[in-house]
Amino acid sequence: MSVRVQREDFDIGTEVKRLTAGRTDIGAVVTFTGTVRGDDGLASMALEHYPGMTEDELARVEAEATARWPLLASLIVHRVGTLAPGDNIVLVVTASLHRQAAFEAAEFLMDYLKTRAPFWKRELTTDGTERWVEPRESDDRAAVRWK
Amino acid sequence: MTVKLLYFAWVREKVGKAEEILDLPVDLTTVADLLAWLKGRGPEYAEAFGRPGVVRAAIDKRHVQPAASIAGAREIALFPPVTGG
Numbered sequence: 001m002s003v004r005v006q007r008e009d010f011d012i013g014t015e016v017k018r019l020t021a022g023r024t025d026i027g028a029v030v031t032f033t034g035t036v037r038g039d040d041g042l043a044s045m046a047l048e049h050y051p052g053m054t055e056d057e058l059a060r061v062e063a064e065a066t067a068r069w070p071l072l073a074s075l076i077v078h079r080v081g082t083l084a085p086g087d088n089i090v091l092v093v094t095a096s097l098h099r100q101a102a103f104e105a106a107e108f109l110m111d112y113l114k115t116r117a118p119f120w121k122r123e124l125t126t127d128g129t130e131r132w133v134e135p136r137e138s139d140d141r142a143a144v145r146w147k
Numbered sequence: 148m149t150v151k152l153l154y155f156a157w158v159r160e161k162v163g164k165a166e167e168i169l170d171l172p173v174d175l176t177t178v179a180d181l182l183a184w185l186k187g188r189g190p191e192y193a194e195a196f197g198r199p200g201v202v203r204a205a206i207d208k209r210h211v212q213p214a215a216s217i218a219g220a221r222e223i224a225l226f227p228p229v230t231g232g
Contacts, residue, residue: 034232047231050155050224053208078231090232110232116210118224119231120156132157135228 001066001074003058005049007081010091019073019093026072030102032092032110038085041125047080047089050118054078061112065094068108069101076109078119108146115143148173150217154195155226158202161195171217178204179213181223196225203228 012031020026036045058076065071073095083089092109096102121133153166175181186196196202204211205224
C-alpha cells in the first residue's frame with residue numbers, strides 16, 4: 001500500500017512489476033491510468049497541490065479502500081507540474097485474490113481521489129488563455145455512491 | 148490566536164499571496180467565522196471569499212466543514228474545490 005506524488009512520468013509495466021514482485025498470492029491486478037485530453041484547444045495543464053496534505057489524503061483514501069475490500073497490494077501515483085495532452089496524470093493499481101475486489105477498489109480510489117485529494121488543474125489553451133478547471137458534479141455523484 | 152493560513156489555486160491568485168501568519172480575533176470560532184472575517188480584510192480578500200459556499204478548508208491538513216471549530220489550529224488552508232485525478 002503506497003502513494004506517490006511526483007513530477008516525473010511513470011511506467012505502468014514497471015509499477016505493476018514492482019508491486020507484485022515475489023508475490024504468488026495475487027490473482028488479479030487492475031490498473032487505471034488518467035491522461036490529459038487535448039480537447040477545447042488545450043495546450044498544456046499545470047497541476048498544483050498541497051504538499052503534505054496530498055500524501056496524507058491519498059493514504060487515507062487508500063486505507064479506506066483496504067478496509068472495504070480484501071486488497072493484497074495497492075498503489076496511487078499522481079503527477080504534478082506542467083503536463084501536455086496525452087501525458088499521464090494519475091495511476092491507480094489494485095491487486096487482490098479475485099478480480100471483483102480489485103476492479104471495485106480501483107474505481108473507488110479514483111472516485112474518492114477526485115473529490116478529496118488537494119490537487120488543482122489550471123489549463124492553458126492554444127490561443128493563450130488560462131483557466132482553472134471547474135469541479136464536475138458527476139465526480140461528486142460518483143464519490144457519493146460509495147457512501 | 149496566531150495561525151498560519153495557506154491559500155491555493157485561484158484563492159492564492161486573488162489574495163495575492165500563498166501564505167500568511169495572522170493573529171485572529173478571539174471571537175472567531177468556526178471556519179465560517181474565519182471566512183466571513185477574511186472577506187472584510189480588503190478588496191482582494193472580498194474577491195477571493197465573496198462567493199458564499201465556494202471556498203473549502205483544511206485544518207492541519209484534514210478537510211473540514213464550515214461549522215468546524217478552528218480552536219487549536221496551527222495551519223488552516225483555504226482553496227477551491229479540488230480538481231485532481
